[in-house]
Amino acid sequence: MSAHKKWTSLFALVMIVSLALSCAAPTPEIIEKEVVVEKPVVQTVVVEKEVPVEKIVKETVVVEKVVKETVVVEKAEALPRQETLYFNGFQWGPVVCWNPYSANCNNAMAIAQGDNARVTMFETPYLYNMLDGKQYPLLADGDYQWNAARTELTFKLKEAAHWSDGTPLTAEDVAYTWATHVKYNTPTGAANKEYIETIEAVDPQTVVVKAKLDENGRAVNPLIVAAYVSSNYVIQKAWTQKLEERTGGDATELLADTAEDVVYSGPYHKFYTDDTKVIMVRDDNYWGQDPSMWGKLPAPKYLAHMIFKDNAAGSAALARGEVDVSQQFNSNVHLLWLNYGLPISTYLPDAPYHIGASLPTAFYNLKAHGLDQVAVRKAIAIAVDYPTIIANAMTNQSATFEQVPRSLMNPTPGEQAMYDHEAVKDLQWVGNDIEGAKKLLDEAGIVDTDGDGWREYQGKKLSYVATCPNGWSDWQAAIEVVAAAGKKIGIEITTNYPEWAVYQTVVTKSDTPLPPGYEIFMMWSAGTGITQPWGRIRNLLSSEWVGMPSNWNGNWGGYVNPRVDELLKAIPNETDPAKLKEMYTELVKIYLTDVPSFTLMYRPELFHTVNESVWTGFPHQEDGSVPPIPPMNCINGWSIACLYNIRLVSP
Amino acid sequence: MKGYRKYFLNKLLWFLVTFVCAFILNFTLPRLMPGDPVAAIVSRLAQGLSDATGVQAIYQQYTELFGTNRPMHEQFFIYVRNVLRGDFGFSFSQYPRTVASVIRSSIWWTVALQFPAIVTGWVIGNTLGALAAYLRGWFDKVLMPVSIFISNFPAFGMAIIMLVIFGVALGWFPTSGGYGFDLIPSFSWEFMWSVITHYQLPFWSIVLIAIGGQAIGMRSMSIYELNADYVKYARFMGIKDRKIVGYVFRNAMLPQITGLALAIGTMVGGALFAEIIFSYPGLGFTLYNGVMGQDYPLISAATLIITIMVLTANFLIEILYGIIDPRIKAAQAE
Numbered sequence: 001m002s003a004h005k006k007w008t009s010l011f012a013l014v015m016i017v018s019l020a021l022s023c024a025a026p027t028p029e030i031i032e033k034e035v036v037v038e039k040p041v042v043q044t045v046v047v048e049k050e051v052p053v054e055k056i057v058k059e060t061v062v063v064e065k066v067v068k069e070t071v072v073v074e075k076a077e078a079l080p081r082q083e084t085l086y087f088n089g090f091q092w093g094p095v096v097c098w099n100p101y102s103a104n105c106n107n108a109m110a111i112a113q114g115d116n117a118r119v120t121m122f123e124t125p126y127l128y129n130m131l132d133g134k135q136y137p138l139l140a141d142g143d144y145q146w147n148a149a150r151t152e153l154t155f156k157l158k159e160a161a162h163w164s165d166g167t168p169l170t171a172e173d174v175a176y177t178w179a180t181h182v183k184y185n186t187p188t189g190a191a192n193k194e195y196i197e198t199i200e201a202v203d204p205q206t207v208v209v210k211a212k213l214d215e216n217g218r219a220v221n222p223l224i225v226a227a228y229v230s231s232n233y234v235i236q237k238a239w240t241q242k243l244e245e246r247t248g249g250d251a252t253e254l255l256a257d258t259a260e261d262v263v264y265s266g267p268y269h270k271f272y273t274d275d276t277k278v279i280m281v282r283d284d285n286y287w288g289q290d291p292s293m294w295g296k297l298p299a300p301k302y303l304a305h306m307i308f309k310d311n312a313a314g315s316a317a318l319a320r321g322e323v324d325v326s327q328q329f330n331s332n333v334h335l336l337w338l339n340y341g342l343p344i345s346t347y348l349p350d351a352p353y354h355i356g357a358s359l360p361t362a363f364y365n366l367k368a369h370g371l372d373q374v375a376v377r378k379a380i381a382i383a384v385d386y387p388t389i390i391a392n393a394m395t396n397q398s399a400t401f402e403q404v405p406r407s408l409m410n411p412t413p414g415e416q417a418m419y420d421h422e423a424v425k426d427l428q429w430v431g432n433d434i435e436g437a438k439k440l441l442d443e444a445g446i447v448d449t450d451g452d453g454w455r456e457y458q459g460k461k462l463s464y465v466a467t468c469p470n471g472w473s474d475w476q477a478a479i480e481v482v483a484a485a486g487k488k489i490g491i492e493i494t495t496n497y498p499e500w501a502v503y504q505t506v507v508t509k510s511d512t513p514l515p516p517g518y519e520i521f522m523m524w525s526a527g528t529g530i531t532q533p534w535g536r537i538r539n540l541l542s543s544e545w546v547g548m549p550s551n552w553n554g555n556w557g558g559y560v561n562p563r564v565d566e567l568l569k570a571i572p573n574e575t576d577p578a579k580l581k582e583m584y585t586e587l588v589k590i591y592l593t594d595v596p597s598f599t600l601m602y603r604p605e606l607f608h609t610v611n612e613s614v615w616t617g618f619p620h621q622e623d624g625s626v627p628p629i630p631p632m633n634c635i636n637g638w639s640i641a642c643l644y645n646i647r648l649v650s651p
Numbered sequence: 652m653k654g655y656r657k658y659f660l661n662k663l664l665w666f667l668v669t670f671v672c673a674f675i676l677n678f679t680l681p682r683l684m685p686g687d688p689v690a691a692i693v694s695r696l697a698q699g700l701s702d703a704t705g706v707q708a709i710y711q712q713y714t715e716l717f718g719t720n721r722p723m724h725e726q727f728f729i730y731v732r733n734v735l736r737g738d739f740g741f742s743f744s745q746y747p748r749t750v751a752s753v754i755r756s757s758i759w760w761t762v763a764l765q766f767p768a769i770v771t772g773w774v775i776g777n778t779l780g781a782l783a784a785y786l787r788g789w790f791d792k793v794l795m796p797v798s799i800f801i802s803n804f805p806a807f808g809m810a811i812i813m814l815v816i817f818g819v820a821l822g823w824f825p826t827s828g829g830y831g832f833d834l835i836p837s838f839s840w841e842f843m844w845s846v847i848t849h850y851q852l853p854f855w856s857i858v859l860i861a862i863g864g865q866a867i868g869m870r871s872m873s874i875y876e877l878n879a880d881y882v883k884y885a886r887f888m889g890i891k892d893r894k895i896v897g898y899v900f901r902n903a904m905l906p907q908i909t910g911l912a913l914a915i916g917t918m919v920g921g922a923l924f925a926e927i928i929f930s931y932p933g934l935g936f937t938l939y940n941g942v943m944g945q946d947y948p949l950i951s952a953a954t955l956i957i958t959i960m961v962l963t964a965n966f967l968i969e970i971l972y973g974i975i976d977p978r979i980k981a982a983q984a985e
Contacts (some may be wrong), residue, residue, distance in 0.1 A: 017670065077837045077839050077841065077842065078831070078833050078835070078837055078841065079833045079834075081833060081834070084833065091744070093937075093940065094745070094756065096745050096746070096747065096748050097747060102747075104692070104746055104747070104771050106745065126978055141923070152689050161700055185708060185712070188711055189708075237759040251712075252712070252716055255747075256746070256747035257747075258747070272835050274756070274836070274932075275756055275757055275760070275829075275932040276828050276830070276930075277828075277832070278933050279835070304832075304833075306828060306832050306930075307826070307930070307932075308827060308930045309927045309930045310927055310928075310930070310937055312928075313827040313928070313929070313930040314979045316819070316826050316827065317826075317827060317832070320826075323834045354661045429713065439922065499686070499943065500691075500943065501684070501685075501686035501687075501688070501691060501943060502685045502686040503943065504686075504690055504691060504694055505685070505687040505690050508690055508694070548706075548707065549707070549710075550690060550693060550706060550707060551706075552693060552706050552708045553706070
């Protein structure tokens with residue numbers, strides 16, 4: 001009996017401990033977060049090394065108290081729904097840091113430099129608009145000016161622009177940001193220093209960007225110089241110097257600094273983060289409320305992003321109205337309003353629902369047996385059933401190749417206008433052309449000689465593996481359709497899906513031939529930006545990537561064509577639109593003739609689905625906004641204008 | 652007592668030998684996976700970089716920083732140093748966070764979800780199993796097939812079924828997150844209640860599966876013990892049924908306790924499916940991403956914690972067995 005009692009009390013104890021644990025779980029989270037808030041303050045105190053130890057301690061205590069009080073005042077226990085705009089699809093894990101010099105902060109709501117830079121917390125001089133391909137001034141005052149030789153780009157800064165600490169934002173900040181990127185070889189520095197010589201402050205409001213010159217005294221690439229001003233943040237000089245001081249001038253330390261004390265110029269900043277969410281709060285002293293920019297503050301007080309672990313959870317939250325702006329692939333998105341009657345919509349009311357911007361592409365290993373033959377490459381490409389790919393992999397959230405004929409351009413009107421559609425009409429295919437493919441192979445003498453049902457080339461059966469990373473379900477669906485096409489035309493194509501860690505290591509190693517099993521493989525291509533479509537075509541076709549030990553740019557199949565390289569070199573310095581069109585048309589012709597790779601579908605740069613239960617006034621096609629606000633989730637490039645347009649459904 | 656000391660030292664020695672082997676394996680095995688972890692990091696940074704040499708520079712920088720270009724034995728000593736320092740070095744996938752900080756922020760969620768779930772499942776399962784063995788009849792006839800059915804459910808299947816029924820269709824419980832989407836952690840009733848409601852679905856999706864397995868094991872053990880000679884002898888002696896049942900369950904419990912110890916030891920690995928399906932914070936998903944992204948330090952640290960917990964749990968149980976059951980000590984000490 002006593003043993004029984006002992007067991008009973010042991011169980012009771014264990015259960016109590018369990019329950020206590022379950023309830024107490026998040027508590028350490030809160031404590032930890034408070035410590036994080038205090039960190040920068042402590043760090044500034046520690047800098048004063050000469051001060052006697054006792055004094056440091058005293059000062060620390062005083063400062064901590066102040067911070068804690070602020071936290072109590074600022075932190076609401078629940079975010080008011082009417083003041084919060086909820087996002088999903090950007091952040092898939094906890095935030096690591098707030099350092100705008102680092103590209104590794106996993107801080108998608110605050111830091112994303114690039115063609116459509118995220119400008120919630122840090123700001124770029126200009127904002128790119130993917131819909132009209134133009135750059136609109138943000139920190140800059142008016143358009144930038146090139147000098148006659150297109151080697152120097154000059155722009156002014158707005159007088160009103162200031163930092164979160166109240167100090168004015170000047171040309172000195174822009175120049176020092178660039179100097180820091182170069183000095184510490186940050187990703188931004190490494191990417192641009194071959195194209196930008198210096199960035200100088202002429203006076204507090206005027207910035208000159210000087211391009212690197214080639215042997216002929218021309219800018220190496222004016223496109224990349226122009227892209228810099230809408231792709232990269234301006235970071236405060238004073239804060240950067242503080243950062244340099246505390247990291248002792250060490251590049252690794254500088255990039256690894258969590259930068260909790262960072263000074264910013266944007267309308268939002270850190271409010272709260274943990275393993276489940278990221279919340280930013282509006283800075284009501286934001287300079288942009290000046291009439292020279294927006295003239296008011298953005299509507300939502302808080303921007304919040306829940307961290308979901310898969311698309312299904314994100315879609316469920318969107319349907320429940322817990323997400324307002326969804327940047328993730330919501331399978332069969334149209335059912336949300338057609339079948340469930342939810343106030344959910346996409347940028348376009350009907351399929352393809354989004355503006356396609358990037359071209360997921362199947363690459364051929366051009367060294368593989370038979371794939372060095374254009375006939376084989378083209379036959380496979382024209383036999384593929386693209387409508388099935390678009391219906392299955394993308395649930396029709398991609399334009400079809402009848403709607404947007406294949407080229408090297410994305411479906412945006414700006415890019416479509418850049419090549420002569422008539423001139424390449426005969427080369428464009430829409431797929432499912434089994435007879436055409438068979439004819440092509442027969443004419444090339446690639447036929448089934450031994451009667452086993454598969455064609456041979458030089459006596460050897462054509463047999464390939466089509467591949468993409470495991471778990472990338474939309475790509476896997478597309479690859480299966482490619483394999484099926486092979487069967488129909490007598491080319492054996494099997495599929496294989498290695499893990500991404502392995503796949504990317506193999507595919508990006510362009511200094512050695514691709515191993516067997518990677519004859520047909522999928523990778524992406526660039527989306528929208530000021531350097532596009534040039535940048536995308538360079539990635540797809542330039543021979544400069546062949547031979548790189550770590551190739552994250554493109555042309556993974558190893559295509560080499562001197563004429564293409566020549567055109568790619570000439571385009572950035574060409575300003576005559578007619579000549580540009582001619583050059584782009586020639587590139588499209590070469591691409592559709594040689595078929596070193598082929599587009600499988602169109603994909604939006606960012607998915608943009610909104611739930612208008614709480615907020616309304618999001619960008620939609622023909623919403624009357626001038627300039628048009630792109631469907632880029634209200635935080636990227638010019639789409640940030642959306643935050644000043646949206647309003648509450650029931651105020 | 653001398654016999655017990657020998658037994659204890661013997662077990663301690665084995666504990667240390669196993670630990671050293673496991674430690675080396677924890678380091679080596681992740682690094683034998685094909686693929687290059689630095690390439691994965693570069694892939695994140697290189698998006699939008701238009702310059703070839705820039706990408707190379709970043710690649711070099713990170714290979715140098717993480718030491719993946721050094722010979723394996725050098726990497727091992729760096730790992731040992733990081734372990735001794737207590738931070739396990741930088742996480743590759745969440746750089747510049749240290750592994751210690753990554754684990755610290757998610758382990759509480761995992762422990763709070765797993766520990767109560769394992770214990771509850773164990774207690775309910777064993778009670779039901781014992782009752783089935785003792786009562787037999789309709790109770791056993793119903794419980795046995797139900798247990799087999801439930802315990803063979805894949806974890807993700809159970810989680811999805813619960814999500815659909817109680818989260819989506821009935822709407823009784825929230826479907827994702829550790830607490831309300833609009834809340835910030837605080838000591839308020841609203842927050843506590845939110846944590847409790849968010850806890851239910853992931854918790855029961857683990858408990859239900861555990862109950863089935865435990866019940867089957869306990870039932871078999873109890874039936875075996877109920878037919879043992881000492882039970883018959885005790886009955887002949889006229890000892891009360893209740894007393895006998897006490898003996899029986901105490902004996903039947905021994906292997907179940909080992910199972911419990913192992914389950915608690917491995918719980919740090921996290922409840923991957925429950926975490927993914929309910930977007931519940933925890934170490935399981937972090938570790939899964941670590942494995943997929945070849946985050947060697949994170950994988951090694953997590954497996955090291957699991958190793959230590961399992962070894963310690965086993966060690967303690969063996970020591971405890973030596974005390975509870977003299978036969979084991981006698982047999983092992985020889």
